[in-house]
Every structure is written in C-alpha cells, then in structure tokens.
Amino acid sequence: MDSQVDLQQTDNSTPAESTDHPPRMTRQQTLTLISMASVNFSSMICYSILGPFFPNEAVKKGASQTVIGLIFGCYAVCNFIGSLIMGKYIVQIGAKFMLVMGLFVSSGCTILFGLLNRVSAGPIFITLCFVVRSIDALGFAAATTSSFAITAKIFPNNVATVLGSLEIFTGLGLILGPPVGGWFYQSFGYEVPFMFLGCFLLIMVPFNIYVLPNIDSDPSKDSFFRLLTNVKIVLICYVIFTQSAGLGFVDVSLSLFAMERFNLSSGYVGFVILGVSLPYCLASPLIGYFTDKYPSTRSWFMVIGGVATAIGFSMLGPVPFLHIPSNLWLLIIMLGLIGFSLSMTIIPTLSEIITCANEQGYEEGLSTLGMVSGLFDAFWSIGMFYGPIVGGLITQHLSFEWAAAVQGGLVLLGALFLAVYYLCHPPQHQRSVREDLRTDENTPLLTE
Numbered sequence: 520m521d522s523q524v525d526l527q528q529t530d531n532s533t534p535a536e537s538t539d540h541p542p543r544m545t546r547q548q549t550l551t552l553i554s555m556a557s558v559n560f561s562s563m564i565c566y567s568i569l570g571p572f573f574p575n576e577a578v579k580k581g582a583s584q585t586v587i588g589l590i591f592g593c594y595a596v597c598n599f600i601g602s603l604i605m606g607k608y609i610v611q612i613g614a615k616f617m618l619v620m621g622l623f624v625s626s627g628c629t630i631l632f633g634l635l636n637r638v639s640a641g642p643i644f645i646t647l648c649f650v651v652r653s654i655d656a657l658g659f660a661a662a663t664t665s666s667f668a669i670t671a672k673i674f675p676n677n678v679a680t681v682l683g684s685l686e687i688f689t690g691l692g693l694i695l696g697p698p699v700g701g702w703f704y705q706s707f708g709y710e711v712p713f714m715f716l717g718c719f720l721l722i723m724v725p726f727n728i729y730v731l732p733n734i735d736s737d738p739s740k741d742s743f744f745r746l747l748t749n750v751k752i753v754l755i756c757y758v759i760f761t762q763s764a765g766l767g768f769v770d771v772s773l774s775l776f777a778m779e780r781f782n783l784s785s786g787y788v789g790f791v792i793l794g795v796s797l798p799y800c801l802a803s804p805l806i807g808y809f810t811d812k813y814p815s816t817r818s819w820f821m822v823i824g825g826v827a828t829a830i831g832f833s834m835l836g837p838v839p840f841l842h843i844p845s846n847l848w849l850l851i852i853m854l855g856l857i858g859f860s861l862s863m864t865i866i867p868t869l870s871e872i873i874t875c876a877n878e879q880g881y882e883e884g885l886s887t888l889g890m891v892s893g894l895f896d897a898f899w900s901i902g903m904f905y906g907p908i909v910g911g912l913i914t915q916h917l918s919f920e921w922a923a924a925v926q927g928g929l930v931l932l933g934a935l936f937l938a939v940y941y942l943c944h945p946p947q948h949q950r951s952v953r954e955d956l957r958t959d960e961n962t963p964l965l966t967e
Contacts (some may be wrong), residue, residue, distance in 0.1 A: 531675050546806055550730040551673050552681070556688040558618065558666050559870035560728065562625065562659060562719045563692025566949065568700035568712055574775055576709055577648070580640040584775070588911030590648045594656040595904030599897045601660030615731045618665040619724055624658030625856015633713025658834025660896060667892035669731070683807015683866050686938025690741075701788065707868045745879065746894060752875050754940055755868050758821055758933040759895060760902040762864055764830055765857065765926045765965065767906025769795060776919040781847050791847075795861070795890030802862040810867045814874075817867035818941045824863025832859035832927030869895055 578585050578945035605617060632651050638644045667682075696716075697768040746752055774788045783791065810817045830854045837843040872891050881887040906926065913922035 526550075533959060546639075547732055548673055550732050550733070552685075554727050554730045555670050555685050558622065558662055559724050559871055560692045561716075561723045562662055563689050564696040564699070564719075568696045568716055570844065571707075572774075573706040575778070576636065577644075579823065579942040580636075580644045582645055582648075584911050584915045585908075586645060588666060588907040589655060590645070590652060591767065591907035592904040593649050594652045594659075595767065595900040595902070595907075597656035598660045599900035599904065601657040602664050602893045602896035604649070604902060605661050605664040606889045606891075608667075609665060609889030612664045613733070614669050614672075614889070615727075615733055618659045618669070621658045621661030621663075621665065622724050622727065624660060625655055626717050628652075628655035628658060628725070629713050629717035633710045633717065645743075646657045646918050656900075656932040660900075663890045664889065664896050667869065667895065668888040670870070671754045671892070673732075680804075680807045680811040682869060683803040683805070683810075683862075686803035686862065686866065688805070689800070689803075691800060698793070698845075700931075712860060718756060723840070737781070739887055746872075746890065749875050749879060751940060751944070752872055754896075754933070754936050755871055755875075756894065756898040758825060758864060758937060759868055759898045760905070761825070761930045761933045762828065762861055763899040763902030764906035765828065765902075766795070766907075767903040767920060768910030768926050769854075772907075772910050772919055772922060774915050776914075777847075777850070780845055780919075791851060791854070794851045795858040798855045799856035800858075800864045802859050803866055806862050806866045810870065814870075817871055818937065820867050821871075822934050822938045822941070824860040824865075825930050825937065827860035828864060828935065829861040829927040829931035832923045832930065835923040835927075836918070838924040838927075839918070839920050842848065848889060863882075874904075891895055 529615055544877070574584075574587050575719075577590065578584075578711045582590070605612070608616060626649050632648075632655070635644060637649055667857055670681055670685065700712045700716075703715065747756075769792075773792065777791055779790050806820065812818060834841075834843075835850060835853045835857075836845065837849070843849075869891065872895065873888070876891055910926065912921045913925055
C-alpha cells in the first residue's frame with residue numbers, strides 16, 4: 520500500500536547529503552498534513568459553534584447560567600477521561616482507527632445536538648444535553664489524541680513547526696464557527712447549524728480513511744504517572760490548564776456579557792469572538808517555526824505569553840478596582856492580546872513535554888507520543904471543565920469582570936511558577952540562543 524511505503528520511507532530516511540536545497544516532503548507527509556488540517560478545522564468549527572447562541576437557547580429551555588457552565592464542563596470531563604484512556608492504548612487500538620471512529624462519533628453527536636430543540640424544556644432537555652455532549656467529547660478525545668500522536672510521529676524533528684501550521688486551521692475553525700453558527704441560527708433557526716456542520720464533519724471520515732497511513736508500534740510499559748514525577752512537566756501541564764480554563768470561560772460567559780453590556784446580537788457576538796481566534800491563527804505558525812529553530816526560546820515564550828494573557832483577562836472587563844469603564848473597542852483589543860499570547864504559551868508545550876519524556880528514558884515511539892498527547896489533552900480538558908463552571912459561578916454571584924480577573928490571576932500564577940523554575944533550573948539540554956543563531960540559515964523547515 521502506497522501510504523505504508525511512504526511512511527516507512529519517512530521513518531527510515533536519513534538527512535539529505537546536500538544542504539543547498541531543502542528536501543521536499545514525501546507524499547505521505549503531504550497527505551498527513553492535509554488530513555490533520557481537515558481534522559483540526561472540522562473539529563474546531565463544530566466545537567465553537569455553540570458559543571454565540573446556545574447559552575441563550577438553553578436559558579429559554581430553563582437552564583441557569585450554572586447549568587449551562589456544567590453542560591460545557593461535562594464535555595471537558597469526558598474529554599479528560601477519554602484522552603487518558605486513548606493516549607494509553609493508542610497502540611492497541613490503532614492511531615488511524617481511533618481518529619476515524621472519533622470523527623464518526625463526533626459528527627453523529629453534532630447532528631443529534633441539533634435536534635434537542637424539539638425536546639420539552641426542563642430536566643429532559645438538560646439531561647439530553649449532558650448525554651450527547653459527553654459522548655461527543657469521547658469522540659473528540661479520540662480524534663485529537665491520535666492526530667497529535669500521528670503528527671509527531673511523521674514529523675519528529677519539526678513538531679512545533681507543524682503543529683503551529685496546523686493551528687492555522689484550528690484558528691480558522693474557531694474563526695468561522697461562531698459567525699457561521701450565529702448567522703445560520705439567525706437565518707434558519709437552531710437545527711440548521713448543527714446539521715450542516717455535523718454532515719461536514721462526517722465527510723472527513725472517508726477522506727481520512729483514504730489518506731492516513733497505518734502506523735505499527737510496540738506498546739510501552741511506561742505510564743502517565745511517571746511523566747508527572749517530572750516537576751517541569753507538572754508546571755507545563757498547569758500552564759496548559761490555566762490557558763484552556765480562560766478559553767472555556769470566554770466560550771461560555773463572553774456572549775451573554777457582550778449581549779447585555781453592548782446590546783449585540785448573536786451574529787455580532789460571533790464576530791467579536793474573532794478577536795481571540797484570528798491573532799491565534801496568524802501567530803501560531805510563526806511561533807512554531809521560531810521555537811523549533813531556536814529551542815532555547817520555548818521556555819520564555821511560555822512565560823511571557825502567560826503574563827500577557829493575564830493582562831488581557833484583567834482588562835477584559837476590566838477588573839473593577841481599576842475603575843475603567845467597559846468599552847467594546849477595549850474588549851476586542853484584549854481578546855486579540857489573549858489570542859496572540861495564547862499561541863506564545865501553548866505552541867511550545869507539546870515539544871517541551873516530548874523532550875522531557877525522552878530525557879526521562881521514555882522510548883521514542885508512537886506509544887510515548889500517545890501518552891504525551893493524551894496528557895496534553897487531559898489537562899486541556901480539565902481547564903475547559905474548570906473555566907466554564909467556576910467562571911459561570913463567579914459571573915452569576917459577582918460579575919463577569921471579577922470572573923475574568925480570577926482567570927487572569929490563575930494564568931499569571933502559572934507564568935510565575937515557570938519563570939522561577941527556569942531561573943533555578945536552566946535548560947542545559949538546549950543550546951543557547953546565540954548558538955542557535957549560528958546554525959545554518961538554510962536548515963529545511965521539514966525533514967524527511
């Protein structure tokens with residue numbers, strides 16, 4: 520089979536003898552890149568569609584702000600559980616099968632979620648929201664965990680570069696999801712956005728069956744728990760948690776705040792949310808390339824990005840004790856700052872965890888990549904659970920401004936922890952920036 524042949528060439532190839540001309544990607548690398556881009560785009564557009572209008576629709580069905588936060592939060596809990604399981608058993612299940620089935624389950628749940636408006640208001644509607652979202656989360660966990668692992672397997676020397684490039688499509692999904700969902704909702708009602716996007720996700724199933732390779736590997740005896748004995752990995756995981764908690768809070772609470780404070784419609788709220796996703800989309804490939812070329816910068820990218828994110832959340836309301844009035848232009852600028860700083864913080868994390876795992880003696884194979892990917896997804900999911908629920912509670916009992924300030928404080932704490940660790944434990948395994956700058960400027964972006 521061509522895909523298997525190309526993959527074997529990818530794994531066993533040696534660097535090109537001449538550095539005058541950068542080696543081209545193999546056919547399998549190209550197809551995998553297209554496949555992962557389609558997975559990122561289709562998954563994120565279906566995930567982000569809820570933000571502009573579902574909270575308002577759920578309120579009509581008798582759900583409180585806290586219950587809405589729990590509906591979003593249960594998705595994260597099931598994603599957390601699913602990520603750990605999928606990451607541990609990715610070799611036994613098969614990375615390709617895991618991804619394809621995850622897409623299939625997620626597409627079906629997206630379509631089913633669009634039918635919930637026909638259910639009577641009250642406990643039945645709320646219960647079915649929890650059930651469908653929970654199953655959807657398991658499918659999403661399977662797709663994302665396997666996609667990260669496959670990407671890192673096929674592009675082992677350029678993980679941050681490739682993931683940063685793929686985040687363009689993640690950003691496009693986040694960009695198009697809110698406005699497209701809001702427009703479809705205003706024009707055609709509740710059902711059409713879910714039907715359209717669920718079918719779009721379903722189309723990705725046969726496409727990925729055709730283009731993805733079958734990756735064989737031996738199971739590893741290592742576990743997640745040994746990874747978490749590394750202090751640096753724990754701190755990076757906390758940073759991942761704080762960043763995703765902030766995004767989860769924005770997903771749930773921003774739309775209602777913007778509607779009430781600035782009298783915006785759901786369609787306009789979708790465009791406001793672009794303030795986060797557009798800078799993230801544009802900055803991610805550049806940051807990925809830079810941190811792969813100069814690995815010693817990864818740590819301080821995460822620290823500086825965390826501080827900038829904390830400032831963005833503090834000024835999102837803004838925080839009440841500053842006595843700065845809320846303005847729509849300020850809200851959009853701070854969302855842009857959060858989106859840009861998010862890419863600074865998140866893009867280097869997976870490469871850093873993989874490096875730490877290899878230093879701990881983990882084998883360089885699909886099993887380790889699956890565990891690292893599952894660990895990343897798990898802590899991201901914990902944040903997506905915490906952010907909507909705690910953010911919703913603080914918003915309900917205090918205000919959106921205080922809830923945003925709390926999220927900013929969490930992010931700042933993570934940045935400070937990392938800064939202290941790096942000052943006390945300089946990354947000896949990495950070259951200095953000055954040494955990085957002496958490297959050949961013609962180093963290829965993608966190696967075979």
